[in-house]
Amino acid sequence: MADKENYWNYAQIGLELAVAVLLGFWGGYWLDKKLGTAPWLMLGGAAAGLGGGFYLVVRELLPENGGRVDK
DSSP states (O other): OHHHHHHHHHHHHHHHHHHHHHHHHHHHHHHHHHHTOTTHHHHHHHHHHHHHHHHHHHHHHOGGGTOSOOO
8 A cells, every 4th residue: 555655646746747837838828928929938937837846846855855755
């Protein structure tokens, strides 16, 4: 049972990364439509989402910060 719980933890970490990128992409797309700056804010939003998503992944995986991964 412990192995299945570990898989769900990794799935949640991956989902956090995907959601962060998609939210940044969507926010940039929405701003591009309003401001007429396509595709620059969309790309910038996706890059910001990727950076934020990687921050979340690193925060979850570092054991000294209370991360989930066992040694």
